[in-house]
Amino acid sequence: MSTPEVTYPEASEEISQQITVEALYRKLQEPDHGLFILDVRNADEFETWRIESRYPPEMVNIPYFEFFENTEHALAQLPQDPEREIVVVCAKGGASDFVAALLEEEGRSAVNLAEGMEAWGNFYVFRPVAETESYQVYQVDRPARGCLSHVLISQGKAAIIDPLRHTEKYQDFLAAQGATLALILDTHAHADHISGGPALALATGAPYYLHPYDGIHPFDMLPAKMEYEMLKEGMAFTLGDLTIQTIHVPGHTLGQVNFLASGPDGERFFFTGDNLFIESFGRPDLGGQGEAWAPIVYETIFQKVKSQIPGEAWVLPGHYASPTEANDQGLFAKRLADLWQENSALQFASREEFVEFVLSHLPIMPAEYVEIKRVNIGLTQPDEEEASTLELGKNICAVAAAAAAS
Secondary structure, three states, X not given: OOOOOOOOOOXXXXXXXXXXXXXXXXXXXXXXXXXXXXXXXXXXXXXXXXXXXXXXXEEEEXXXXXXXXXXXXXXXXXXXXXXXXXXXXXXXXOHXXXXXXXXXXXXXXXXXXXXXXXXXXXXXXXEEEEEOOOOEEEEEXXXXXXXXXXXXXXXXXXXXXXXXXXXXXXXXXXXHHOOEEEEEEOOOXXXXXXXXXXXXXXXXXXXXXXXXXXXEOOOOOOEOOOOOEEOOOOOEEXXXXXXXXXXXXXXXXXXXXXXXXXXXOOOEEEEEEOOEXXXXXXXXXXXOOHHHHHHHHHHHHHHHHHHHOOOOOEEEEOEOOOXXXXXXXOOOOEEHHHHHHHOHHHOOOOHHHHHHHHHXXXXXXXXXXXXXXXXXXXXXXXXXXXXXXXXXXXXXXXXXXXXXXX
């Protein structure tokens, strides 16, 4: 069905009550939030990505033009309780503002999500993992993408692991903490999102590190056109009272590394990128070499990681497939010993069984991922609109997510 031309007031006219993404996110963290979300985008946009929460709200997708073609039918799909709060969502907050005002005229309790899914896509949450007198570790969550990065601070110096695209979020946070960025570390050249690492390095002068195997585009076979320092197995960094060790863990990419940070109190934090997730592990085919790299993933996880990383280390991944993977504090974190027991995607009797499972549960790789890899090694430089389009939707870096959907 083609979308009819409908004229509606701009969101700036404020004809309905509005809720910010920050306020909406806070409400969604409450188990009994009771929110109802009305998404008025077209069905294909809704299927690509939508608002998700650790406590999923009741939700319906009714394209906004249906409120004009058959208002009575559209209204019948919504809560009939006039006190039930309905949050109306569209791409940028214009169409949803108009629909929210229409609902208010019908006696419903409706608010518009200010700036719509565009604002939701650019929203970040910083949560403390550990805060001691000598060091602090924070997890940075971008809920719309299911992407995670991490900030480490000790003695006024900071490191960022897997920084995401909106670099001002990190700079503002570090300024509030009174910390200076000293180290930028990417676990690998990402395919699902644009790294903020190179931009942060240019803005701050802090060195940016990447493994050289990921400094070559896996499809174009072209070397990076950007400045970076080369990571290698065993390389160690000192950040105040923290030490950070580099572990080469190929499979998701040939150059993927993990970082094991150790504090003076004996705590260890294992930043796994796209190697191990809370409920899955990283797919091996985003370089176009699934059959060749799947056995490498097995060797990395079940031989290297299992033998070298202590079970008491906290696993802090680079992604999650579902917000329900978070713990009671909203963190995506778990002791490695518990992960071996509780991650259902890691229960295999043999290498052959593992490889067969992986290769039979690989979803289609989005075409955008090839271009994002170009961006992340400096081969292309998109503008803001192009970057937003490339990053549209949730990440699909985990094998287990595909298995659950099959």
